[in-house]
Amino acid sequence: MTLQSNCPTGPLETRWTRHKGNIKLVGPINKRKFHVVVVGTGLAGASAAATMAELGYKVTAITFHDSPRRAHSVAAQGGINAAKNYQNDGDSTYRLFYDTIKGGDYRSRESNTYRLAEVSANIIDQAAAQGVPFAREYGGTLANRTFGGVLVSRTFYARGQTGQQLLYGAYSSLMRQVDTGGVNLLTYKDVLDLVVVDGEARGVVVRDLKNGKLDTVTGDAVVLCTGGYSNVFFLSTNAMKCNVTAGWRAHKHGAYMANPCYTQIHPTCIPVHGDKQSKLTLMSESLRNDGRVWIPRKEGESRPANQVPDAERYYYLEEKYPTFGNMVPRDVASRNAKYVCDDGLGVGAKTGLDQRARGVYLDFRDAIARDGKDAIEARYGNLFHMYDKITGESPYDVPMRIYPAPHYTMGGLWVDYNLMSNLPGLFVCGEANFSDHGANRLGASALMQGLADGYFVLPYTIGGYLAKKGPRAAIGADHQECRAGIERVTTVTDKLLSINGKRSVDSFHRALGLKMLDKVGMSRSEAGLKETISYIQELRQEFWENVKILPKSGDAMNVELEKAHRVADFLEFGELMARDALARGESCGGHFREESQTPEGEALRDDENYSHVSAWEFNGVDSEPTHHKEALEFEFVKLTQRSYK
Amino acid sequence: MSEATINLTLEVWRQDTAGSGGKFETFKLDGVSTSLSFLEMLDMLNEQLLEEGKRPITFEHDCREGICGSCGFMINGQAHGPERGTTVCQLHMRKFKSGQTLVLEPWRARAFPVMQDLMVDRRSFDVIQAAGGYNSTNVGNAPDANAVLVGREAATEAFDAATCIGCGACVAACKNASAQLFTSAKIGHLAMLPQGQPERYKRVVRMYDAMDEQGFGNCSWTQDCEAACPKEISVKWIAKAKKDFLKARTIVGV
Structure with a gap:
């Protein structure tokens, strides 16, 4: 199959408008004849479900939480970009587009990225109308701040809880549709398989988490808004239940997985404190504005940080990158932290596969001496408080310890310009698709993309597909594909429950995560990736022979079983990530290949050989996947190499 | 950073299903690192239970950074435990002493039926939210945000x-x-904003009615709610919403 991106051609500025004008419409009276199944109720899912219901489609929205408000979009702190140019600082749709495509290291489509920038302004209008309490100036207009290496102030925010407030906005629109009967909301339902009829996605198989009952939900199209896969690393900033299951099981039905090796590792997180840790916490990147990153020059330094004299401190970012210093981009900061800790110079608890200290100091001593404690408290008081709460140490008195943590995944199911995967009828929105961020995502762009897809893109583009198909006979629960779907899930569930081994689900997940972070994390090499593929294959085999799940019953609430389904998929997906990283012989964005670097040791992109999207076709768990390539062509931007020296 | 550890006795509410009865079970857990969060301590206990062939303790959780609102149970009679303004996932074991006995119990309320162990069903909150906890605005209708x-x-x-x-x-x-x-905070948020005005009085009546229908009790102004709230939301919102409710009933005539 050749991949058709279905991107419009012609002038970039009018592509989306012209495309919308050409989409076949479903008449207002006919919309109620179409039923769309939306999986996931985070920013992308809630906004898509609410908006399609507003248009008149029949919508079922499914979440495994007790309420849509729990989705992990809730945890995004920083803000949301929009090309409003409210600050009169020369921002424009083109600038946001350019920053996004450059930030993504030229590994996304121009058409998609431009559209994202174009609809960004509408998101802010919609959110304000919903009652999202954005930060305001005294005169009542919206406030902005600057974010992550761009030259304009275009980030809108609601204190440090922008994701929460935007999610509650989308959630309120969703609940309005629940109220008026436009959306049927299903809670506590885990989507474990897809129903495909005659090559088209027509529904999903769900497991009721309260009683284990399996059922199918069918319609005219399926929209996956199921988030990212950072939890393949076990320890990440994602919520504990974030998973790749719905996407992976769609992949097994033929949907291609694109660029799975593109992950974002955030440099400023609280380090791992020990082997019982379950989750990592992000500290805002703004801390690097005033904090200085260092480690002791001496391996095994035993003095407390404050007693290490200046001459014995290695300010490695300032020394290696005199121009940008502590403000180098996320991937450079992350990678260098890994390298110094690999060399045994890290600080804090010894953890991980090699039992090394994985932490570096982020020190505010000089900033406090320069600006005073009050000024630093005004800037970072809430973050210092949060750090103190988690670690029991006050950053006013001792340096913070930080270490990078997996945070966001740019890869995901392959979609065309209409956000439809190569499996007809299967649409994918938000972090779950691969589309707009290329090999690296700019700060404050995740919320923008989730809501752009849900409010302003999918509700239009899905209409084109539905109009073309026309109303079809409903797929009943007794349809052979529904019965087959339930049987597939039953088989996997029964198999998992019958193993009765010795190791907990979490112990497998932790083992996978440690390996992934070490070899498919901040820095990847051919040897390391090959080793990882064999390691995962062995671990997967052991999982299916030795996992222990209690209780042994699938027809009741069973938290260990829920986790087992997810970890089983991560154990397959992790291998594909390593394969994708192996196939991409260049360094780009968040993906650093040790074989592809400049003489100074910086990332070296290879546009000649790798200016493409890698889309993987599933051929069976133990068979090699087929590698498809979608060439990326750049008509409007000139490709440049990054330099931060 | 060196690992201080404590030993604990845990009395935990165990209940298999929504309809079944439940009882407290006692567990000993030794060598708990004080850097662990409370939920990581429960993860550790669950690993121990798995090894002993017992069903792990079920509790709700997800983000583990205090923002998703999934987690929560009573620790020695206090919602989310002893630390003010903190969800149980952000509570750390350094707040406890070795040898302590901790009693863990689910939220107790008619409108929150227990599903299993420490996990309750809070869908009644969604019902309240759906009863007008929104501004009726369709995508495409919104004026410029600065308008x-x-x-x-x-x-x-x-x-x-x-x-x-x-x-x-x-x-x-x-x-x-x-x-x-909960209900008054949702009402108050939208009542503070110009965008929330058109439906202000209808909203407060509908949400209050939904709250009663779901089986929640009324307010007798003891203010325990504010003390327990991990986000430290003020009881002033109850006063404001009640004022709106009275106005809606008596003057606006909703």
Whole structure:
């Protein structure tokens, strides 16, 4: 199959408008004849479900939480970009587009990225109308701040809880549709398989988490808004239940997985404190504005940080990158932290596969001496408080310890310009698709993309597909594909429950995560990736022979079983990530290949050989996947190499 | 950073299903690192239970950074435990002493039926939210965001109410199992903003009615809700919403 991106051609500025004008419409009276199944109720899912219901489609929205408000979009702190140019600082749709495509290291489509920038302004209008309490100036207009290496102030925010407030906005629109009967909301339902009829996605198989009952939900199209896969690393900033299951099981039905090796590792997180840790916490990147990153020059330094004299401190970012210093981009900061800790110079608890200290100091001593404690408290008081709460140490008195943590995944199911995967009828929105961020995502762009897809893109583009198909006979629960779907899930569930081994689900997940972070994390090499593929294959085999799940019953609430389904998929997906990283012989964005670097040791992109999207076709768990390539062509931007020296 | 550890006795409510009865079971857990969060301590206990061939303890959780509102249970009679303004996932074991006995119990409220162990069903909150907890605005209708001015103070205050994470601690802490703080915070957030005005009075009546229908009790102003709230939401929102409710009934005539 050749991949058709279905991107419009012609002038970039009018592509989306012209495309919308050409989409076949479903008449207002006919919309109620179409039923769309939306999986996931985070920013992308809630906004898509609410908006399609507003248009008149029949919508079922499914979440495994007790309420849509729990989705992990809730945890995004920083803000949301929009090309409003409210600050009169020369921002424009083109600038946001350019920053996004450059930030993504030229590994996304121009058409998609431009559209994202174009609809960004509408998101802010919609959110304000919903009652999202954005930060305001005294005169009542919206406030902005600057974010992550761009030259304009275009980030809108609601204190440090922008994701929460935007999610509650989308959630309120969703609940309005629940109220008026436009959306049927299903809670506590885990989507474990897809129903495909005659090559088209027509529904999903769900497991009721309260009683284990399996059922199918069918319609005219399926929209996956199921988030990212950072939890393949076990320890990440994602919520504990974030998973790749719905996407992976769609992949097994033929949907291609694109660029799975593109992950974002955030440099400023609280380090791992020990082997019982379950989750990592992000500290805002703004801390690097005033904090200085260092480690002791001496391996095994035993003095407390404050007693290490200046001459014995290695300010490695300032020394290696005199121009940008502590403000180098996320991937450079992350990678260098890994390298110094690999060399045994890290600080804090010894953890991980090699039992090394994985932490570096982020020190505010000089900033406090320069600006005073009050000024630093005004800037970072809430973050210092949060750090103190988690670690029991006050950053006013001792340096913070930080270490990078997996945070966001740019890869995901392959979609065309209409956000439809190569499996007809299967649409994918938000972090779950691969589309707009290329090999690296700019700060404050995740919320923008989730809501752009849900409010302003999918509700239009899905209409084109539905109009073309026309109303079809409903797929009943007794349809052979529904019965087959339930049987597939039953088989996997029964198999998992019958193993009765010795190791907990979490112990497998932790083992996978440690390996992934070490070899498919901040820095990847051919040897390391090959080793990882064999390691995962062995671990997967052991999982299916030795996992222990209690209780042994699938027809009741069973938290260990829920986790087992997810970890089983991560154990397959992790291998594909390593394969994708192996196939991409260049360094780009968040993906650093040790074989592809400049003489100074910086990332070296290879546009000649790798200016493409890698889309993987599933051929069976133990068979090699087929590698498809979608060439990326750049008509409007000139490709440049990054330099931060 | 060196690992201090403590030993604990845990008395945990065990209940298999929604309809079944339950009882307390006692567990000993030794060598708990004080850097662990409370939920990581429970993960550790669950690993121990798995090894012993027992069903692990079920508790709700997800983000583990205090924002999703999934987690929450009573620790020695206090919702989310002893630390003020903190969800149980952000509570750390250094707040406890070795040898302590901790009693863990689910939220107790008619409108929050226990599903298993420490996990309750809080869908009644969604029912309240669906009863008008929104501005009726379709995508495509919105004016430019700066066309409607919102004073900085009003926006800040609206945010204070909107920060409620819907965890249910206010209900659990209340002797009447009232959802007044949750419901009033949602009402107050939209009532503070110009965009929320058209439906202001209809909203407060509908949401209050839904709250009663779901089986929550009423408010007798003991303010335990505010003390238990991990986001420290003020009881002033209850006063404001009640004022709106009276106005809606008596003057506006909803």
